[in-house]
Amino acid sequence: MQVKCSLCEKIEDIEDHSLIAKRLRNRRIYMYLCTTCYERIEHNTNKRLATGKFRLYRENKKVDQFL
Numbered sequence: 001m002q003v004k005c006s007l008c009e010k011i012e013d014i015e016d017h018s019l020i021a022k023r024l025r026n027r028r029i030y031m032y033l034c035t036t037c038y039e040r041i042e043h044n045t046n047k048r049l050a051t052g053k054f055r056l057y058r059e060n061k062k063v064d065q066f067l
C-alpha cells in the first residue's frame with residue numbers, strides 16, 4: 001500500500017502485510033513517517049534525552065556539593 005509521510009508528504013510504498021500497514025488500516029496509528037523523518041525525529045529525541053540526562057547529572061552534582 002502507498003502511504004504519505006505526515007511530515008514531508010513523501011509517498012512511500014510499504015508492504016501490505018507489514019505491521020505498520022495493519023496499524024494504519026486499523027487506525028491504531030494516524031500518521032506515517034518516512035524513514036528519513038523517522039530517523040530525524042529519533043535522532044532529535046535521543047539528543048533531547050541526552051541533554052536531559054546531562055542536566056539531571058549536573059543537578060545531582062550540585063546537590064552533592066551542598067551535602
Ligand SMILES: [Zn+2]
Binds near residue numbers: 005
Ligand atoms: Zn518524511
